[in-house]
Amino acid sequence: MNAIYGLAGSFIGIFIPIYLLEKNLNPANVFWFYLVYAVGVLLFFFLANKIVRSIGLRKTVLLGYPFLFLYFFLLYTLNQYNTPLYVLAIVNAFQASLYWFPLHMWLTHTSRQEGIGNDLGKFFAASQIVGLLAPVIGAFVVVLFGFKSLFLLTGAIYLISVIPVLYLPEFPFKEKIHIRRFFQLLKERPHYIAAEIFENIREDAEAIIWPVFVYLAFRNILSIGYIGTISSIGVILFNLIVGRYTDKAGKNKLFGAGALIMVVIWVLRFFTTTPLVAYSLTLAAAFFGVLIMIPINAIVYGLAKTEDAPTFILFREFGVTLGRVLLYIFAFFVIQSINYIFAFTAIACLGLLYLSQKNLEAKVVL
Numbered sequence: 001m002n003a004i005y006g007l008a009g010s011f012i013g014i015f016i017p018i019y020l021l022e023k024n025l026n027p028a029n030v031f032w033f034y035l036v037y038a039v040g041v042l043l044f045f046f047l048a049n050k051i052v053r054s055i056g057l058r059k060t061v062l063l064g065y066p067f068l069f070l071y072f073f074l075l076y077t078l079n080q081y082n083t084p085l086y087v088l089a090i091v092n093a094f095q096a097s098l099y100w101f102p103l104h105m106w107l108t109h110t111s112r113q114e115g116i117g118n119d120l121g122k123f124f125a126a127s128q129i130v131g132l133l134a135p136v137i138g139a140f141v142v143v144l145f146g147f148k149s150l151f152l153l154t155g156a157i158y159l160i161s162v163i164p165v166l167y168l169p170e171f172p173f174k175e176k177i178h179i180r181r182f183f184q185l186l187k188e189r190p191h192y193i194a195a196e197i198f199e200n201i202r203e204d205a206e207a208i209i210w211p212v213f214v215y216l217a218f219r220n221i222l223s224i225g226y227i228g229t230i231s232s233i234g235v236i237l238f239n240l241i242v243g244r245y246t247d248k249a250g251k252n253k254l255f256g257a258g259a260l261i262m263v264v265i266w267v268l269r270f271f272t273t274t275p276l277v278a279y280s281l282t283l284a285a286a287f288f289g290v291l292i293m294i295p296i297n298a299i300v301y302g303l304a305k306t307e308d309a310p311t312f313i314l315f316r317e318f319g320v321t322l323g324r325v326l327l328y329i330f331a332f333f334v335i336q337s338i339n340y341i342f343a344f345t346a347i348a349c350l351g352l353l354y355l356s357q358k359n360l361e362a363k364v365v366l
Contacts (some may be wrong), residue, residue: 005099005161008154010134010135010138011141011153012140012149012151013207014138014225014228015032015135015138015142015147015150015224016075017030017208017211017212017215018211018215018221020160021131021216022032022147024077025085027331027335027338028331028332029085029233030333031331031335032085032328033089033273033327034091034208035324035325035328035329036093036319037089037092038091038093038324038325038328039092039093040089040092040094041096041100041317042057042089042314042317042318043093044139046177047094047097047100047257048097049176051098052101052105052173052310053174053175054173056171057102057105057171057173058102058170059104059280059339060170060204061098061103061348062162062166064097065158065162065292067091067094067098068095068099069155069158069159070091070095071088071091072154075085075088075151081237087308090216094098101310102298104301104304104316105173106171107301107308108281108301108304108305108309109171109309110115117320133229134229135224135227135229135231136222136227136228136229136329137225138150138227138269139222139226140156143222147322152312161216173190174311175309176310177310177311178310179306182311182314182315182318185307185311185312185315187314188362189303189363190300190360190361191286191317191355191360191364192360192361193318194319195296195352195355195360196320196322196324197319197322197351198351198355199293199347199352200320200324201326201327201345201348202289202349203289203293203323203358204327204328205266205327205341205342205344205345205348206285207343208330208365209327209332209338209341210269210285211224211227211228213338213339214227214278217278218275218278223275223278226279227278230279230282230283230286231286251296251299251360252295253356254292254294255292255295255296255355256289256353256356256357257288257291258292258295258354259291259350259356260353261284261288261291262288262346262349263349264352265285265288265347266342266343266345269339270343270346276305296355296360302315302361303361304316326343327341327344327351329334330344
């Protein structure tokens with residue numbers, strides 16, 4: 001399921017901010033779109049939990065597809081109907097919550113406590129392998145036929161991704177989100193939530209800010225496809241390796257090494273002026289970003305197994321959202337010099353480096 005869904009996302013995900021820029025929206029509009037989306041996903045997790053408890057994980061995922069197709073229709077007809085960006089962001093957030101909340105629950109309940117890093121490495125690598133060339137192909141589709149053709153192609157792949165979902169066994173789920181426990185987690189796990197904040201500053205800077213910068217700097221759609229595929233190559237190779245060593249070498253050692261290297265990469269990005277340097281730093285970031293991503297996700301699903309799972313996933317999403325909100329608010333202040341966001345991201349990676357010295361899985365004694 002995730003492989004085909006991820007393939008569709010590989011075709012379109014990196015191009016959506018570029019599409020919005022091509023529609024004569026400015027970077028501030030694009031960042032506003034993603035800020036509303038981030039907050040929306042967090043809020044819709046409450047509703048997603050109720051829906052999952054009512055109809056189950058599989059049917060909840062299926063319920064999200066009509067809203068996914070509505071989102072693409074609104075993108076496809078953006079100029080025709082002048083739909084406000086916040087409407088697109090809210091529809092996208094709702095469909096995303098109906099996919100990601102059930103997926104988090106599924107991963108929490110099916111991954112092994114021992115060997116969880118290896119399991120997650122394989123899981124994330126699978127979708128990357130399937131979608132390896134998708135960004136480059138997507139770029140050529142845009143250049144030759146336009147964005148609307150890319151939307152139609154992506155929509156068709158998403159439609160195919162429904163088929164394996166239909167054959168998944170239903171997973172009964174009755175756990176609730178407990179707000180009181182959520183606030184207890186904020187007090188008990190400040191190091192973990194800080195790590196999520198810093199990591200999601202890095203992740204959204206990589207996924208959204210960096211492609212926007214590359215496009216504005218070089219004005220080349222193909223360059224966006226290249227950095228998408230280069231990222232996939234790095235992620236695939238390192239996902240499988242890091243997944244194994246996360247369980248053996250320890251999460252904090254890999255986490256700290258990745259954070260240190262990412263500080264250097266984001267500082268170098270501040271001075272990027274040529275496509276070759278941009279591509280090289282993209283590959284390096286894809287390689288070494290995995291050193292952070294796999295260990296922190298292993299911590300997430302390991303802790304979710306021992307905690308109240310839906311409440312902990314909401315707690316995790318709070319950190320994700322806060323990191324994204326801080327990133328985009330900072331971006332608004334430096335909108336005329338986007339590369340200053342890279343310095344902000346480097347500082348976030350320094351925060352990750354500091355936190356690698358802490359035990360993110362331990363509770364703080366109150």
